[in-house]
Amino acid sequence: MKNFKTEVLENIKLGRDIFRIKFKPQFAVARPGQFVEVLCAGAGAPFLRRPFCIHRFDGEKGICEILFRRVGRGTEILSNLKQGDMLDITGPLGKGFEPQAAQHHFIAGGGMGIAPLLFLAEELYGKCGSVKIFLAAKTAAEIPCQDIFKQFGEVILSTEDGTAGEKCLIDTPLERALKTAPAAPAIYACGPHGMLRCVAALGAKYKAHTQVSLEENMACGLGVCQGCAVEVKNKDTKYKMVCKEGPVFNAEDIVW
Amino acid sequence: MVKVNLAGLELKNPVMSASGTFGYGEEFAEFFDLSLMGAVVCKTITLKQREGNKPPRIADFSGGMLNSIGLENKGAEYFVQTALPFLEKYDTKVFASIAGNDAGEYGALAARLSAEPRMHAIEINLSCPNVTHGCGRGLFCQNAQTSAQIVAAVKAAAKKPVFAKLSAMVSDITQIARACQEAGADGLTLINTLPAMMVDLKTRKPAVGNASGGLSGGCIKPVALKTVWDVYRAVKIPIIGSGGIMNANDALEFILCGASAVQIGSANFVNPLACKEIAEGIEEYFQKNNLRDITQLRGQLKI
Numbered sequence: 001m002k003n004f005k006t007e008v009l010e011n012i013k014l015g016r017d018i019f020r021i022k023f024k025p026q027f028a029v030a031r032p033g034q035f036v037e038v039l040c041a042g043a044g045a046p047f048l049r050r051p052f053c054i055h056r057f058d059g060e061k062g063i064c065e066i067l068f069r070r071v072g073r074g075t076e077i078l079s080n081l082k083q084g085d086m087l088d089i090t091g092p093l094g095k096g097f098e099p100q101a102a103q104h105h106f107i108a109g110g111g112m113g114i115a116p117l118l119f120l121a122e123e124l125y126g127k128c129g130s131v132k133i134f135l136a137a138k139t140a141a142e143i144p145c146q147d148i149f150k151q152f153g154e155v156i157l158s159t160e161d162g163t164a165g166e167k168c169l170i171d172t173p174l175e176r177a178l179k180t181a182p183a184a185p186a187i188y189a190c191g192p193h194g195m196l197r198c199v200a201a202l203g204a205k206y207k208a209h210t211q212v213s214l215e216e217n218m219a220c221g222l223g224v225c226q227g228c229a230v231e232v233k234n235k236d237t238k239y240k241m242v243c244k245e246g247p248v249f250n251a252e253d254i255v256w
Numbered sequence: 257m258v259k260v261n262l263a264g265l266e267l268k269n270p271v272m273s274a275s276g277t278f279g280y281g282e283e284f285a286e287f288f289d290l291s292l293m294g295a296v297v298c299k300t301i302t303l304k305q306r307e308g309n310k311p312p313r314i315a316d317f318s319g320g321m322l323n324s325i326g327l328e329n330k331g332a333e334y335f336v337q338t339a340l341p342f343l344e345k346y347d348t349k350v351f352a353s354i355a356g357n358d359a360g361e362y363g364a365l366a367a368r369l370s371a372e373p374r375m376h377a378i379e380i381n382l383s384c385p386n387v388t389h390g391c392g393r394g395l396f397c398q399n400a401q402t403s404a405q406i407v408a409a410v411k412a413a414a415k416k417p418v419f420a421k422l423s424a425m426v427s428d429i430t431q432i433a434r435a436c437q438e439a440g441a442d443g444l445t446l447i448n449t450l451p452a453m454m455v456d457l458k459t460r461k462p463a464v465g466n467a468s469g470g471l472s473g474g475c476i477k478p479v480a481l482k483t484v485w486d487v488y489r490a491v492k493i494p495i496i497g498s499g500g501i502m503n504a505n506d507a508l509e510f511i512l513c514g515a516s517a518v519q520i521g522s523a524n525f526v527n528p529l530a531c532k533e534i535a536e537g538i539e540e541y542f543q544k545n546n547l548r549d550i551t552q553l554r555g556q557l558k559i
Contacts, residue, residue: 003287046318047320224299230311239308239328
């Protein structure tokens with residue numbers, strides 16, 4: 001991990017309140033699921049850095065992207081950055097997804113939980129087995145990069161208002177696919193806590209190895225402050241830290 | 257180099273980490289050489305492992321942050337077996353920060369740690385707002401007599417300099433500070449985070465799981481400065497200033513108000529190089545202003 005300052009190469013609005021910032025990373029290697037801590041500088045900026053999963057990464061070309069929704073002052077400041085503006089970044093941080101040696105890979109992203117999954121889909125696509133990508137949100141406008149996802153696997157959409165794909169939550173198409181899968185797939189999920197709890201339960205029901213990327217309020221991002229605690233089924237410690245021991249955990253280890 | 261003598265302990269510069277914001281130094285060693293720091297104050301340890309408070313434990317706003325970690329730590333033995341061997345590799349002073357449920361536990365921790373040559377001083381955490389002590393007494397340091405008892409118990413067991421870390425959330429900080437001095441404290445650390453709350457109007461819930469937490473960051477600096485200034489004129493023992501120091505200028509303000517050294521806390525979360533950059537900034541200021549010794553600036557506030 002490193003702390004560095006780098007220029008914004010591109011900041012694109014992809015949908016209502018959804019932005020993608022591209023910058024040149026000063027690290028050559030990153031794993032899908034890892035994140036960076038970005039300083040939001042400016043008037044009324046939040047005190048702490050904000051963590052963002054790496055959305056896309058190419059170490060050789062020196063490109064790193066984050067995808068985020070404008071929800072507060074910090075992301076508002078980031079959404080206003082122009083090409084050439086400076087970013088202060090610490091990363092890459094945390095432990096990413098571990099691709100499983102499975103015949104079938106199911107990727108499940110809800111809302112902004114899709115952010116780390118593109119990097120993962122790209123990696124899984126190059127390896128073995130089939131990749132099914134389940135993307136879900138409240139409405140179609142909140143699934144901004146479905147076309148890019150399509151390059152790396154079969155995309156199955158669902159929205160709460162029915163504006164894209166099936167009108168349902170993500171568990172409906174996911175369970176349907178789990179039922180008919182010839183062998184237990186590996187599941188990789190990121191999204192709201194309730195969705196992940198549901199995916200974890202489905203994974204357990206169909207004996208699919210399930211990894212989830214969790215979110216928690218965070219200060220240091222380095223494993224120092226013990227701030228981003230998540231309760232785990234572990235006899236040694238009640239809590240693990242999302243920033244260092246996660247953000248990706250085996251779903252069966254989490255106290256849902 | 258702006259050397260500092262803290263109760264007989266020589267620090268190569270006045271910059272220390274504040275307990276709980278630097279772990280045992282390992283993570284920050286990836287960003288800079290810890291030997292550039294005057295001292296590393298480790299995360300507070302208790303005799304036995306503590307699991308800490310329920311999440312969320314962190315919230316922030318533009319002026320600072322709230323934490324309700326609850327002293328999560330792996331206990332004294334883990335500290336001795338992992339933190340001290342790691343920090344031994346660096347040319348810096350090592351402070352252990354300790355907390356207990358009563359004077360007996362504080363004393364037992366001091367006795368255990370004093371046997372360790374790799375630890376140079378003890379900071380007594382009397383002021384963590386995230387743990388509750390017996391009999392509804394609030395923070396230990398809110399009672400002069402309790403503070404004195406704990407300091408005396410640690411002093412009796414410790415063979416190293418002992419610093420008492422106090423809160424500004426008291427009626428008369430000079431009274432508490434004097435009580436610690438009389439009980440044998442070799443120095444004081446001022447101030448810990450302030451007991452505080454943040455509320456989420458949308459959910460109508462407190463922002464942190466433990467309802468309240470400790471406030472830190474730039475917003476508490478003016479409170480900390482006044483506390484240091486008040487206590488500087490009330491005691492003879494050295495003061496380590498802490499509270500909202502984000503850069504070298506902030507640190508120099510504390511020295512002007514009477515601090516012999518400074519601790520960098522939440523700034524470490526915002527800038528992992530904060531301790532290094534603040535040490536460099538202080539050095540630069542001393543050179544520019546032809547200051548040779550910290551006593552030329554310490555407490556020299558023009559009133």
